[in-house]
Amino acid sequence: MLRATQLSVVLPNKRGQLAKLTKCLADAKVNIIALSVLESTEAGTVRLVVSKPDAAAKALKDAGMAFTQMDVLVAALPNKVGALADACAKLAKKGVSIDFAYGSTGKGRGATHVVIGCNRHPTAQKVLKDC
Numbered sequence: 406m407l408r409a410t411q412l413s414v415v416l417p418n419k420r421g422q423l424a425k426l427t428k429c430l431a432d433a434k435v436n437i438i439a440l441s442v443l444e445s446t447e448a449g450t451v452r453l454v455v456s457k458p459d460a461a462a463k464a465l466k467d468a469g470m471a472f473t474q475m476d477v478l479v480a481a482l483p484n485k486v487g488a489l490a491d492a493c494a495k496l497a498k499k500g501v502s503i504d505f506a507y508g509s510t511g512k513g514r515g516a517t518h519v520v521i522g523c524n525r526h527p528t529a530q531k532v533l534k535d536c
Contacts, residue, residue: 407479408530409438410458411520414451414465414472418444426451426470433457433464439479439520441507452507454479454520478526480533481516488517492536501529 416422423442430437436456443450454477455461465472482488496503501523508519523529 408526409454409477409479411475411477411522412453412455412458412461412465412472414453414470416449416451418447418449423451429464429468429470430455430461433460435461435464439508439518475522476526478521478523478529478533480519480521480536482519482536484510484515484517488536489519492533495532495536496523496529499528499532501525501532
């Protein structure tokens with residue numbers, strides 16, 4: 406279980422905006438660990454967990470890109486059927502509300518990494534440690 410900083414960047418829904426954002430981070434030598442893009446007609450919200458949040462924030466600010474930051478949890482779950490369902494059920498049982506989640510399965514049978522935004526981080530950390 407890892408606490409991480411998520412950056413949320415709102416981009417105009419125009420061609421090349423995600424390329425501009427990712428190049429900005431690449432130029433700052435910041436690796437993208439997790440990414441989620443939510444689109445709408447006018448704009449898209451890009452949620453990112455990165456290797457160097459402070460460097461990313463500076464690069465985005467210098468590029469004139471507005472963003473917000475928040476603490477999230479990054480859970481390593483077994484890469485097997487039902488692992489996320491079990492984790493979500495355990496969190497719900499302990500009164501943790503999940504606001505959003507995104508992630509990837511990685512390669513082969515390795516761990517699945519899930520970024521979770523929730524209301525009770527300390528409780529969620531305890532629950533997810535045992536998953």
